[in-house]
Amino acid sequence: MKSEQKTADVSFESLLRIFTIPEGPDSTLTKIDEELSRNLNKFLKEHIVAEEKPLREIEKDFSNASIPEQPEFVSDHTQHLLDTLVSHSVHTSAPSFIGHMTSALPYFLMPLSKIMIALNQNLVKIETSKAFTPLERQVLGMLHRLIYSQDDSFYGQWMHSANHSLGAFCSGGTIANITALWVARNNALRAQGDFKGVEKEGLFKAMKHYGYEGLAVLVSERGHYSLKKAADVLGIGQEGLVAVKTDNNNRICPQALQEKIVELKAQRIKPFAVIGVAGTTETGSIDPLTQIAQICQEEECHFHVDAAWGGATLMSNNYRHLLDGVELADSVTIDAHKQLYIPMGAGMVLFKQPDAMKSIEHHAQYILRKGSKDLGSHTLEGSRSGMAMLVYAAMHIISRPGYELLIDQSIEKAKFFANHIEQQADFELVSEPELCLLTYRYVPQSIQEAFTQATESQTEKLNELLNELTMFIQKRQRETGKSFVSRTRLNPERLHHLNTIVFRVVLANPLTSCDILGSVLKEQREIAKQAPKLMAKIEKLAEQIRHS
């Protein structure tokens, strides 16, 4: 509040000042702005993942629930943020941060983000967004075309049509998936005869009207955890999210899917949607979309594709075939803040049919009036920022061939790394990369041999110990802060479907070099030595197995 003055009182004059644009390059705020940029650039350049400080220690800096009674100078508070917050945040842009889908950003988006923040548009309605509304509609059109490849006349007719919508821009993939299932549910339980539709009368009456005993959404056992949340919110219940068996490559088995549907129908449970995953979160696998589409068509199910992470692959003419069949989906989720390299908060759901979203359309008196082009009449969220602008800018500045290069290099790097892991005697690749995601674990060579000779119960025991080791290595590596891989739990067939903890790597950052990948393995090998007791226990068991 005191960017331009030196006293520390609260006055209406000083408040007016904070709402006034600073004049000239010598203003205090301009100086703070420049200083902040330098500081952030310094932070972003550091090739570490995080400072080593336990969370409990950091929490001490954020333990006061009282709203301050005394204002702080902008400069002082900025310094405070740099010391307590920035220095203990995660370097998601570090080339050695390869554990999650959050990655480095193209640097040009930093200055461009100012447009979004400074203009403070609200995309829920034209009256607070004007040109941002057609811009967002164009972005949705571009993504729609990327998936469905309709012709110019299609987009000319629907992209800016007040009563239609090619999709919705959301805060993220979870809201996008919920929106898709909301639309699917409402279309499945639509008005009929005296029944006014589930949106009006609710689920209980809908079920009674249609004579169903339950509703189901089917997805592979590798589906994203947020789908359970969606099933809960939408009143279907988590048990209504039916997990379908996957093959050895973590892809849904079409036959198992078909059988499940028959089984559900026999119980008067309506399978109203099937979700194909194009890039599972844990293994990066892509379901056989064309086959799912065929089953959905026969069974009259809504076919949704969760391509939150993998959808960006469509930008590459060399790899888009991996998602063949996505164009048959009724709806598709894509997160621009994943492989389209946009800052956090840019999810999208696209619908094949421009009138699909009719079933969730809503209006109000003061905005979203019928016939208006207000985007809010087709979104789950209300007030929303102009994030679409950053997608628009990146599409123009990077262009499709630029994205193609980014996608291609990440897939090829993942293949390189998988190969590199397989060449190591003491590492084991658990899931092959289809895109740029793979899983593996550390298994000393002597242990690998023991596995081949172990009885069932010995295998279980050995696997348990290895899980402990993997967890230890992952945690210690994260805490050390030089590099970061994540971990998850899989049930690989090769290990008799035992719970198996694995390292999980996502190779999105183009600055991640092969050297860095090599040193991640080296570091893990070294960390294993820091658990001598556990290692001795493992070796001892391996020894027993070999001699039994």
Added chain:
Amino acid sequence: MKSEQKTADVSFESLLRIFTIPEGPDSTLTKIDEELSRNLNKFLKEHIVAEEKPLREIEKDFSNASIPEQPEFVSDHTQHLLDTLVSHSVHTSAPSFIGHMTSALPYFLMPLSKIMIALNQNLVKIETSKAFTPLERQVLGMLHRLIYSQDDSFYGQWMHSANHSLGAFCSGGTIANITALWVARNNALRAQGDFKGVEKEGLFKAMKHYGYEGLAVLVSERGHYSLKKAADVLGIGQEGLVAVKTDNNNRICPQALQEKIVELKAQRIKPFAVIGVAGTTETGSIDPLTQIAQICQEEECHFHVDAAWGGATLMSNNYRHLLDGVELADSVTIDAHKQLYIPMGAGMVLFKQPDAMKSIEHHAQYILRKGSKDLGSHTLEGSRSGMAMLVYAAMHIISRPGYELLIDQSIEKAKFFANHIEQQADFELVSEPELCLLTYRYVPQSIQEAFTQATESQTEKLNELLNELTMFIQKRQRETGKSFVSRTRLNPERLHHLNTIVFRVVLANPLTSCDILGSVLKEQREIAKQAPKLMAKIEKLAEQIRHS
């Protein structure tokens, strides 16, 4: 993609460059950054609301659904954005933009926003947010304390507890309200005996288990439109959102509420939540919260307060009494992007009980593991940005007394404006401001007299014509772009509950002077003259009424 080079090809080297921090103050990107700041400052300083250009014209600039095959220079694209987007966006920060809750921002938030964008943290989990997680928990604690005034030991115990949550940070009030009702629904239909809870088995089985014929959420007829959306999504159905009669001040009638509850129960419909509105969107009215709380306690309903807009009033020791009873609510929605002057995308829902959100808790294998402090286990959204940082910074830089001044001045300005409107012979105040929102319309004096002598059908006819006039004035004023008020439809008792279109004004911007308010009225009076045919029609009818 070409910020640092002059050729126009796509190469992997140029892609690496866009992910690399620019060096020094002479880099092209630094220059673009500075140029952009100057341009935005110029735009923000213009005291107009929007450039006069029809939406259809603007759409032409955003009509290409193809993703470009050719990259653009950052500098060229920035210029393109300034020409086509920025110049045709809405000046939400203009002091004459008084039509919606989106307002000017404290300027210091612009540079601070860089921290959020550049660090690109993902708040769903500690591993991608570290210090941002305790920061967000502190912000939720601060808002919780602002509402519920618990003591230090309460916040010491719960604020950072892994298995508890004082609330959820959301993209906006709609998601906040949905979250509150989701929690309320799941708590009302919790596990019991063999029944595993609505979250697991879904709504249909829950209703059968509990023997209900329907579910209901009660709210005044002035409740926000998003609540209908919430009722739809949650499977309750829009008809399950039961509108309760309001008094002449647009506040819910407690007796009518009580009666409705009895009526619903008699039909075996479970009223599981009542929503009190603290600042209705259309009239800014505050429901009698203490009375609602008492009814909720007796009826064992979840009591939610939608204070998305009005909640910030709690910052003022002079006016927080207007929200008396809010501390009795089980949950409260507050949007920081409304009267807390934070950029778009900062909604929050707070829960009185730290374990209230247990009923929507969810976990996954690779994140949100049990016992982790990952925020994502209690949010509807998944990946989320570090917006909480901006709330934190504003709380410290503005401080509570600073916010108090902002709130007080806006309420007092609204009182001044209401008074000013009443002094005009040709304007009519329709709803008094409780906070900084009021509604009014333009009614030439001779027409006002006619109203007093009109028969019922004449009143209806006259009112219809005045509605047309109000709509004409509002649209023309918006299109002219000098100032902006919104419009809505009310049913005031004084007008026999006829549909009445009114101007709606929200006085949030501290730079909005009394002079500006005066000229808004003057402009509206002038615009009325631009509809001579309509005016003649109105005068003629008034004449008839006077002589009948």
